[in-house]
Each structure stands twice: as structure tokens, then as C-alpha cells.
Amino acid sequence: MKSHKRPYFALLSTSVVAGTLFTNSAFAAQPHKIVQEPTLTIATGVIGGKNPQENAAFADEIGQALHCKVQLISTTGNYDQKLMAMLAAGQKIDVVYTEGSTLAQLAKAGEVTNLQSQIHHSAVLGNSRVVPQWEWNDIKLSSPNGQGIYAVPVKYQGALMPIVRGDWMKELHLSEPKTLNDFYHMFQMFKNKKGAYGLTLSSLYDIQPFMSAVGLKNGYELQKGKFTIPYATPAAVPVYAWLHNLYAKGLLDPNFVTNKTSDERNLFLSGRVGMFVYWDAWVPMLNNLAATQGASASFDAEALPGAVGPGGKRLVSKGDTSVFAIPSNAPNKALAFKFLEWWNTRPGEILGSLGVKGLDYTVKHGKYQLTQLGIDDNMDHGDPEPISSYWKNPFPSMQKGYANARAIGVHYGYQPLINSDWNNAQQIIWQYGDDAILGRLSPKAAVADMHAALLKQHYISQ
């Protein structure tokens, strides 16, 4: 009996399973099925809120605008390394935030998408009033052989420039320094009258305004098809000698080798140093921070151009461009590009600067009002200064010093030429340059050793 029942039972169970499958697929084929929203995955280091809750609200805001779900993978420390680990592990990401030097490596390896044609046909990104041509030219520097556009700018990157205590300058009747001697005199006055170091640095991250005196640019220079690094040429010797003199006379913060940029900001805000070299966008931020965090009432951060060089030229270096790129294996490339366009429209710019409506700001009768959280976030959610010329900041009073700083960047700024070897080359320049400033090597010997080390490692060709 038992053996007779088995085939019937098997037949019955097979029919039930088949029936269920058929019914499910029949339902799935119904015209009124629920449409699955696509998911846009964005990996970023600095875009978004300041904590997971703010990030969730930030992602929702993008999702509502683009009618999709948004997964914001936000990592702060060691972002580049984490991004590489994610990509190597095969994680599918639609949009990655990165910077020019990393973009060069990704583009060289064919790991990001060439967007040139799409940008050309885009009503938003193809409009030179939204993204000016010079910005595309800068991004092209990261492309293999300068061909193709592999990313879209996240923000107006600005430039690194001397930021000085304008109130001290006024008080001490100091005018804008033009030569290295003028800067030296200013630092001496800060030391003698204010008991502060004249200048602080973070290794050689930010000496362009002083290299400007001898007309040398940061990064690489291409001369007759051969790469060279101006900071590693004999023309740089007088600037290293001048910096050493500052160090020897106690005008340069002696902690400069181990300083991080956050240390520099803290020293400047606390009045322990009169000048450091940092981003133009930080001029109003420093003024706002000083106003809310107990710095002296007279505190006034102002930007200055670099020293006057040969032919009356002044130089400040523009930042390593912050960009969004689309990985070559992104699952939703069309949606990703739509996001890049949206980011450069007014709603995207508001989100990237002010933040999330209702959380960071409110709008009453057409007027914007920052919440306490918005004030704390300092109008920076990854895009503090949108690149579009249509952009008008709703809070002009909180932009103290910015117009002058931006003008300096636009007027004297240039985009350094960097390639995939730059990170390693830079280490060598910093090592010997720091040794020269500390007086362990004579400036001449330091430059000679620096040049030799760069040649030996094939980071330069002459």
C-alpha cells in the first residue's frame, strides 16, 4: 500500500508547486504591478550631513528629486582607501566622489566612464554659465593623454591662498605684502606685537604663495615633452632659504612638519598664528566660526594674493578638483548622470550648501532662515560654493571676506598639472623641502638631492 501511495503524493506536490509558480508569474504579469524604484548608490567622503541621521535625510532629499531610492555610502576617514576597497571587492556604485589625482589613476585604468559626449549634449552641464570651460579643461588634466572628460565638478574648488588676520594688519598699519621681504616684515610684526607666530604650514602642502615670488608652479610642468617639477629646480632655492630663515628666527610655527590642516585652523582661530595658507571658501567660514566660538570680537580673516613674481605675476594654486565620476560598471549610468545634472541645478546647489529643508533651513515668505543645525553645519554639505554663475548665496551677510578671496582665486589661480605619480613625487619634495627649512640640509643641497631622488624613481624625466 505504501509503495502505491508514493507516486500520487509526488504528483500532487509537484502540481501544487507548479500551480503556485504559475499563479505567481501570472500575477507578476498583471499590468497594475508595483513599479520598483531604481536605487542610486553614491559613495562619498564629504557630501551629505554630519551624522547618519542627517545623511539619511540628505539621501531622501535626492531620492525625492530624482524619483529613486538613494543609498549614500558616506565614509569620512581614509575615504580614498575605502573607495578602492569597495571597488576592488566588486561593490556596484553609481556615483563616486573623488579628487583629481585619484581620478587620473581611475581614468588611466579605465575604471570610470568617459562622459564627454553626454556633457556636450546636456542642457545643464553643457551650459558654460553653469560649468565654465576652464573647469572642464582642469578636469581634462586628469584624463589619459588629456583626452575625454571622466568627471563632473562637485563644487567651485577655489584656490589655496594666504589667509591673514586682517584686524591685526589694520591695527599694525601693515599694507598688503608684495615681496617675500614684505611677508617677512609682517611676520616679524605679528611676533613682536602680538606674540604670535607669523606663519604656520602643514609640511609643504601650501607654499605656492611664496613660490610665486620666483614664478614657480606646484605640480608638474611639461617642457618639450618632458616632465619636470618646478619645486625641485634651482630656481626654488631662494624660497627654501627664506622659509628656513623664518624658522630660524622663530617666525614659522616649529610644529609645521607634523601639523595637520586642522591644527593650522585652530592656531589661527586661537590667535597663536597670524597667517596660514588655506582655501578661499574658508575665509567666511573662519569669520563665522570666530563669531560663534568665542574668538576676539575684532577677529577678521582676510585673503591675500601670493608674492609678486617675475613679470609682476602672482600665483595661487587651485585645488585638486573635487569631482563626481561614474564607475565603468555602474548599474544605473543614466540615473547617475541625471544626478550629476541635478546637483548643478538650484535645488542641488541648495542641498549641497545649506542642507536639508526643515532640518538645516526653513523658508518663510520666500526668505531662507538657518536652523541651529544649519548654523552649526556652516552652510557646507559638500558644495559650500557652487560653481554655477547663476548661484546666489541666500545669506550674503555670512560671506564676509569671500568675494575678495574668490576674486584672488579667479585672478591668480591656476590648476597644477598632476599625474598618477604625483602622490609619491610629492612625498620626496616634502621630505627634502622640510629638511631644508629645518636647516638639516642647505637649500641648494636639498634641491639637488630632491631632484636626484625624483629622477632615480622616474617621477620626472629631466
Next chain:
Amino acid sequence: MMSADYPRSQMAIPVRHPLVHHVNKWVRAVPLYVMLLPTIAYFVIFTYYPLLHSIFISMQNFNLIGNRPYVGLHNYRHVLTDPTFWSSFENTLFLGISILLIGFVAPIIMALSLNEVLSSWLKRTVQMVIYLPHLFSWVVVGGLWIQLLAPDGGLVNAVLQVMGIAPVQFMSDPNLARWVIILVSVWKDVGFNTVIYLAAMVGINPALYESARVDGANRWHEMGYITIPSLARTMQVVGLLSIMGVLRLFDQIYVMRNAVIEPQVNVLMTYVYDMGFQEMNIGRATASALLILIFTLILTLFTQRLIRVDHS
């Protein structure tokens, strides 16, 4: 005739086939093997599979996305002919051996000294204080010492200045910075090993000390003839564990290095990190990591032979 010599009951026992005996043994062991499964699975998934996979990666031109063509031993050749790899190797040996030697002796001295302290609360307090740094991450410890040793505003230089000594650039003088890293590494872990030695001291038979005292031994004799010889086994284990970590120095270097001191303090693990995450050359980074693994294996086998930790 022979069978008649055996008692009847013993004759009744059936002779079991050896194969049956073996099968029964295996069947009885099955639950034990099942219980081992999670651990085996853990090691297979998280250790052996990645290890095997890394051998493949080390022979690839490993692009993050897209093609990953095999390049044979090219990555290994490149690493082994790279002067930076060998300078990092030299730095690793210098820093690793220094940390090993000082870090081996210091906790023994600490433990022997603490063992002589009679006041129990003082002993416990010192034990806790020297153990504390072990609990902090290297990010905290590294940042703390960089601040303490800063030429401007650092506590150490402030004290030196009071004594009329000019500020010292501890973290930007490569030779000094090397020793700072060595001593900070020892400082961080000395408490941990001290606790191990103190625990071993508790296990020493008190009768030995009593007998020694009866024979006229003083404290130094007790230490030299009883305490230290009794700690030999613990020393072997601590030594072996420390030797295995010699080539794996990373955290302290990563946190405390800067452009000036890098050529003198970069070690093999920072070479792997820089190759993988700064140059994004995953193939070469993996090849160098596997070479370090082989070096560590050789070092460990050599040490095991030398100190014969598994023999009585």
C-alpha cells in the same frame, strides 16, 4: 588444548573485526567534528580562502574593475627589485628587533620590581597604570605622543626648556623619531606582558623560596635562582609571540610618520599599504604581502626550532 586453559566467559566474547572497531570510533567522534565545523568554516572562509585567493591576485595585473590579466611572477620580480622594498625591510628589522629586545626585557624588569612591592594597593595601582596604554588605540597613543613631543606647546619640550635645553624636533629628526617610535611601542605594551609575567610568578611554588631562605639565600639569590628560571617557559611564549609580530609593524608607523622621517621609519607593512592604496597597485601590494608572510613563516619556524617551545 589451548582453548581449554581459558575461562568460559572470556571465550564467549566475539572477536571484533578491526574495520568495525575503526568505524565505531569514527561514529563516536562525529558529534565532536560537527562541533568543530563552525571553527573550521571560520578559518576556511576568513583565512585560508582569502590566502589562496591572494596568491592568484599576486599574479594578476589587478584592475579594480574590468580585466585582470595574469602576469606570472612579474609582480614578485618588481617587488624584489624595488629598492624601497629593501629599505623598508631594513627599517622593519631595525625597528622590529629593537622593539622586540627592549619590549622583551622591560616587562620582566617591571614584573620583578612589582613582585617586590609589598603594599598590595600600590602594586595593583602601578599594574593598572602601566596596563592602561595597551587599551588605547594607536590613533590615540600616536596623536598623544606627537602632541607631547611637539617643539611648541609639547610637555616634554616645555620641561626641557625649563632645564635650559633648546627645544628638540623629536618627530622630524629621523634618528630621534625612530627611537621615539620604538620606545612608545614598548611603553604601550609593557603593561600587558608585565601582567603575564606576574601571573606566572603567582604559580611559582612558595616552598622553593622557603627552602632557599633556610639555605641562606637573599632576595637577589631568590630572583636569580628561582624566579627567573621559573619564568623561562613564559618568556619562551612571550618571545615567540613577539617575534611573530616583528614584521607586522604598521599602526604606530602609519599614525606617527611624516614626510621627513618616512624614509627611515617606513616598514614592510606601510610599503604594502602605500603600494595598494596610494599607488592602487593591488597585484604588487598582494605580492609584497605574501613575501612578508613567507618571511614571517621562516622567522617563526626558525624561532620555534631555536627555543623549542613545544618541548619540555
